[in-house]
Amino acid sequence: MSKIELKHIDKYYGKNHILKDVNLTIEDGDFMTLLGPSGCGKTTTLRVVSGLEKPQNGTILMNGKEIVNAAEAHFAPPSERDLNLVFQSYALWPHMTVRENIAFGLNIQKLPKDEVDRRIEDALARMQIGQYVDRYPSELSGGQQQRVAIARAIASEPHLLLMDEPLSNLDAKLRVDMRSELKRLHIETGTTMIYVTHDQVEALTMSTKIAIFKEGVIVQVDHPLELYNNPVNLYVADFIGNPSINFADGKAEVGPDGMTVTSPLGKMVFPKKDLTDMLPKEKSFDAVLGIRPEQLSINTTRQSPSDIEAHIYTSMPAGSETLVTVKVGGVSLVIKALGITHYNPDQVVYLSIDLNKINVFDKKSTNLIKYSV
Numbered sequence: 601m602s603k604i605e606l607k608h609i610d611k612y613y614g615k616n617h618i619l620k621d622v623n624l625t626i627e628d629g630d631f632m633t634l635l636g637p638s639g640c641g642k643t644t645t646l647r648v649v650s651g652l653e654k655p656q657n658g659t660i661l662m663n664g665k666e667i668v669n670a671a672e673a674h675f676a677p678p679s680e681r682d683l684n685l686v687f688q689s690y691a692l693w694p695h696m697t698v699r700e701n702i703a704f705g706l707n708i709q710k711l712p713k714d715e716v717d718r719r720i721e722d723a724l725a726r727m728q729i730g731q732y733v734d735r736y737p738s739e740l741s742g743g744q745q746q747r748v749a750i751a752r753a754i755a756s757e758p759h760l761l762l763m764d765e766p767l768s769n770l771d772a773k774l775r776v777d778m779r780s781e782l783k784r785l786h787i788e789t790g791t792t793m794i795y796v797t798h799d800q801v802e803a804l805t806m807s808t809k810i811a812i813f814k815e816g817v818i819v820q821v822d823h824p825l826e827l828y829n830n831p832v833n834l835y836v837a838d839f840i841g842n843p844s845i846n847f848a849d850g851k852a853e854v855g856p857d858g859m860t861v862t863s864p865l866g867k868m869v870f871p872k873k874d875l876t877d878m879l880p881k882e883k884s885f886d887a888v889l890g891i892r893p894e895q896l897s898i899n900t901t902r903q904s905p906s907d908i909e910a911h912i913y914t915s916m917p918a919g920s921e922t923l924v925t926v927k928v929g930g931v932s933l934v935i936k937a938l939g940i941t942h943y944n945p946d947q948v949v950y951l952s953i954d955l956n957k958i959n960v961f962d963k964k965s966t967n968l969i970k971y972s973v
């Protein structure tokens with residue numbers, strides 16, 4: 601069992617304020633991914649949890665026990681924090697074979713030989729590296745070494761596993777395989793995971809929860825789908841999703857029954873029950889529509905009076921789907937259409953939008969003001 605609570609963590613490197621009042625609870629059994637662009641403080645957070653860095657402010661609890669209390673200068677050494685770490689750099693022992701590297705920690709724990717062998721075979725199979733078992737790290741590629749490092753960590757069956765971009769050196773296919781292995785491992789073992797990546801697909805596909813960072817601040821912590829459907833602000837909306845969400849500027853008017861947004865896409869009415877409590881006080885303000893590429897559908901003939909007339913800009917078939925870019929007024933929209941569809945440049949098409957699904961943001965505060973339902 602492993603529950604981690606970070607409370608009011610500040611970390612400075614010299615004068616640079618790297619982590620700014622970080623509060624985060626990782627429940628027992630969570631697969632918590634720390635996600636954000638390069639330099640936003642993800643690795644630093646992991647290093648603070650592992651004990652490799654000391655924060656200047658805040659406390660960290662592990663299963664209710666204080667392992668960090670900066671005010672009292674209490675920092676439990678890494679060895680007393682029941683966890684295992686996998687870094688982007690693999691830190692394998694160069695003079696040991698793959699098998700010896702994986703066995704090393706298990707032998708220190710004085711586990712029976714049968715148990716050591718079972719765990720090594722299981723880790724080798726999961727990471728698909730059985731054929732390299734007698735090689736030395738110098739005889740392996742970067743991606744193979746990375747998988748040995750993961751195998752070594754999972755063989756020790758830790759309660760808490762911290763991983764920093766562990767799949768960064770793998771090719772696209774292997775990455776997908778390893779994601780599914782790690783997800784399966786998490787489900788089977790219930791190990792609490794804290795996982796650092798800047799790859800949003802990795803985060804969305806594997807995690808039970810995602811914490812989105814921006815410049816040392818946690819902006820949103822949520823389940824992956826909730827983050828995708830209802831990002832708390834424009835930053836999260838733009839960061840999550842591939843292809844990116846479409847934005848269109850408009851003017852909002854709030855009345856007793858709801859909100860009307862007028863934009864180049866026409867007039868849209870949203871019922872009061874779908875509005876968040878982040879509405880600005882003014883009755884009329886600048887708003888931004890947030891429309892995911894799959895929330896738009898495209899037809900060559902008008903299907904309903906509310907359809908929006910648009911012109912094809914480009915159409916990019918990619919096998920299972922076609923990404924179509926259209927122009928409406930001055931707005932450019934990307935649409936994800938299933939299958940192969942062909943359109944001619946400048947062809948007139950008609951768009952329909954599921955108004956229940958789309959988001960609306962307040963342009964000034966950038967906050968979400970209309971939920972996707």
Ligand SMILES: Nc1ncnc2c1ncn2[C@@H]1O[C@H](COP(=O)(O)OP(=O)(O)OP(=O)(O)O)[C@@H](O)[C@H]1O
Nearest residue numbers: 613618636637638639640641642643644645797798
């Ligand atoms: N030892 C250090 N001394 C000084 N500054 C540091 C140190 N380690 C990290 N930083 C700075 O702290 C900030 C956060 O770094 P961190 O490694 O936590 O980011 P990250 O979100 O993990 O980024 P990436 O995805 O690029 O690994 C960066 O601006 C970085 O330059």
